[in-house]
Amino acid sequence: MPLAAQDQATDAALEDLIPDSAVENPQDWAIEEFGQGPDETDLGGEEIDELDPETPLDDSPEISVQWPDDLQLSPIEIDLPEEDIQFADLDVAGPDVAFTEADLVRLNDSLTLGFPQLDPPFTERGDFVERFEALSTIEELDGDGENIAQLAARAREDEELLAELLRVYGFYDGRIVRSIGTTAPGGASANDGATPNPTVRFDVIPGERYRFGAIDLGALAMAPDAETLRRAFEIESGEPMQSDRIETERFDLDTALGEFGYAFARIDEPQLLIDHERNEGDLTMPVTPGGKYVFGAVTSSDEDFLSGDHLATIARFDPGDIYQRSLELDLRRAITATGLVSSVTIDPREVSAPRGDEPGVVAMDVGIERADLRTIAGAIGYGSEEGVRVAASWEHRNLFPPEGALKVRGILGTQEQLLGVGLRKNNFGGRDRILSLDAYASTIDSPAFDANTAGLLATYERRSTLLFQKPVSWSIGVELVATDERPPAVNGVAAPRSTFLVAGIPGFIQLDTTDDLLDPTEGFRVSANLSPEVSRNRGTQSFYLRARTDASTYRRVTDSVVVAGRVAFGAIPGTELENIAPSRRYYAGGGGSVRGYGFRQIGPRDTLGDPSGGRSVVEGAIEARIRTGLFDGAVSVVPFLDAGSVSPDVIPDFEEIKLGVGVGLRYYTGFGPLRVDVGVPLNPGPNDSPVAVYVSLGQAF
Structure with missing residues (x-):
């Protein structure tokens, strides 16, 4: 059945021009409207050659149709958001809409975001751009020389991403206008012959922001702490919508339930129902507290x-x-x-x-x-002045349940040899408290003294561990030492030995605000060691106090530079220097003291020029730990400056201050930094080497 002209979606002027009769019988309508067509007499009696359908027309007859003066077409409309939203000036040019006065954010040479909406303002724009930049596929290119086809494919993905991000922030009626073009690279003119860069611009029109409507949290109101728990879920009706806040607040509510005694609380998956007529979203998140x-x-x-x-x-x-x-x-x-x-x-x-x-x-x-309860451990250290030091241990961590450990350890080095047996009881009398008993025998042959020592040390302590770094650590103990010592040999001739019997009560306390136990970058540490002691030697009994305070601070200057500083002061008041065993006096020098000098090589010397130790020590150090890009940032360069002075008196006299300077390398591993330091003494003595090298695990301080 033919379709009437007036039944079609046609302008009224066209309906008058082409009536229904023209549609039903075009030939009769044409004769009636325009008269009989030309016949043979009208053409001068000439016959009209019959046209061959296979032959193209050389001369086409002209056909002229009068255009109606009163024909009107519907205007083209651009579908923009509601009238109460204000925009910057815009031009309608071609198929795209280009906002000439939009705020522009250029992310790279290929990608620009435009924000033409003026009112209401896009308050979340900064966070919106940051999140888009992190997820954009075009942003990943950043000048990789892509062509327009590649850029267009990525632009479609980014357009969907922008629309999704708008919905995350509650702009469910938002629009994204995309335009793709080219620009001359580096600001060059198009006439310079430079290959143009393809670019894409997204104009973001967020529109009105939706708000949270009704909020249903199930049986939460039945809990005894309902008001407190509701405050943990910080989403209220009428607030601007942001869907990822729901998961954040759900976590906070779950945490609050767990902290207020609800051991079996359950929170079901949230559901957000968007109502476009109200510009709101109703949130349903069933909560079952389950009792306290x-x-x-x-x-x-x-x-x-x-x-x-x-x-x-x-x-x-x-x-x-x-x-x-x-x-x-x-x-x-x-x-x-x-x-x-x-x-x-x-x-x-x-x-x-x-x-x-x-x-x-x-x-x-x-x-x-x-777990496996037996552990074998070892460590190797080297210092050019003190030689090689190899330490090894075997431990059974639960030989005496619960948490009773047996440990056998040994040291074999150029200047030190040791064999020790220790018993340890972890979590004894409370959390993180350790009772330990250590018996050992050692020999030390150093430039300062030669000592054969046997000792017994019992301590009760609370120390930091890698899992539980504590702001306050402490220990208290009892120490018994028998040591047979003598000064260094002279020309192969050994000096006479002297035996010291020592009993002490060592104590330790430390305040620690640093952010890492092995490699701190912020904070400080302050510690104090105090040990009242009694010593007996050749019938003389002496009482004295061995005291030492250490303080260090750490500050991150930039993302790749940490500056660290340390000072230390120690003193032994109560008796004269000769009544103190040489092994219990103060010395300086070495990898953990003043780098550039040998171990225990700084301090007063006897008539033969050998270190004799002192009753006071002062040390200081500063270094910069500079991360490099080597091995994915695992290597640091560390320039340092150290200083130290040892005096035979309780009050430091600073008659001789030794300075050492150098540079080190740190290689960061999963268990702490490996350290290599090369130090040079700035004011060396006759027995000091020109260069000292130290290798160990962990920072110098």
Whole structure:
């Protein structure tokens, strides 16, 4: 059935020009409208040659149709956002819309963002651009010489990314206008013959920002701490929408539930329903608190290895304390830190359910798997002045359960040999507290003295570890030492020996605000060592105090430069120098003291020119730890300047201040930096070498 002309979506003027009769029977309408067509007599009696359909027309007859003066076409409309949004001036040129006065952000030679919307302002623009720049596929090119086809393909991906980011920030009616063109590289003129760079520009029109509508958090209102828990979820109706805030606030609410005793709380996946008529999104996130609980007993899956009672001493909670998930996680870390387990799980188990205002009780069921308990360790160090030092140890970490360790250690070096046996009980009497007993025998043959020593040291301490760096560390102990010592030999002739019997009560305390135990970049450390001692030698009994204070500070200057400084002062008041065993006097020099000088080579000297030690010492050092790009930033260059002075008196006289300067390398590994320092003495003595080299693990301080 033919379609009537007036039934088509046609302008009224065209309907008058082409009536329905023209559509139904075009030939009759043409004769009626324009008369009979030309016949043979009209053409002068000539016959009209019949046209061959295979032959093209050489002369086409002219056809003229009068254009109606009253024909009007509908205007072309550009679909822009609502009328209450204001834009910068724009030109309509071709198929794209170019905003001539938009704020432009140029991300690279190929990519520009335009922001033409003036009111309402795009308040999240800075964060929006930063996130787009991190995810953009065009941004990755950054001058890689791509062509227009490649750029166009990436532009489609980035256009979708921009639209998705707008929705993340609550702009569900936003639009992205894309235009692709070329520019001359480096600001050159197009007439210079330079190959143009393809570019893409996105004009971002966010439109109106949607807001959060109704918020449904399920049964959260039934919890006893409903008001406090609701404050942890910081999204309110009427606030501007940002969808990724939902996950952040969901995490905060889950954390709050875990910290206020809700051991079995559950939060279902959130759902956001967008209503385009209201410009709002309704959030539904069912919360099931599950009741409040307190801690009960701690149980162990391997009572003979690490008993539940012992694990309870490690925990930072007592039975009856309100359940906190952070304390549960802390217990797990502490068990891992013992080094005795390969894996650990903690499962809260309901012992009794909550009743009315009475909380329930939850037990902590700890599942553990034993790790390898025997460890062999070793270390090698070298100093050009003190020679080679090799240390090795064997340890069984749980020979006396729980956490009772036996350790055998030895040192073989150019100047020192040692053999020792130690017993250690970790987490003894409390978390991170260690009781240890160490017996050793050693020989030292150094330029300062020759000593054969046997000692016994018992300590009770609280020290920092790699997993738990503590702001305050301390130790207290008892030390018994018997040492047979003599000055260095002269021309192969040994000096007479002198035996010292020493008893002391060494104490230590440290304040630590640094950000890393092995490689600090910020903060400071201050420590003090105090050891009241009594010494007996050749019938003379002496009382004195060995005291030393160390302080160091660290500051990051740039992303790749850390400046570190250290000062130290030590003194031994109470008796004369000759009543103090040479091995317990103060010396300076070496890799951990004043670099550029030999170990214990700085200080007063006897009549033969050998170091005799002193009753006071002052040291200082400053160095810059400069990260390089070598090996993915694992190598640092460290210039340093050290200074030190040792005096025979309790008050430093600074008669001789030794200075050392040099440069070092650090190679950062997963267990700390490897250190190589090369130092040069600035004011060497007759026995000092021109260069000293030190190799060890860890920073100098």
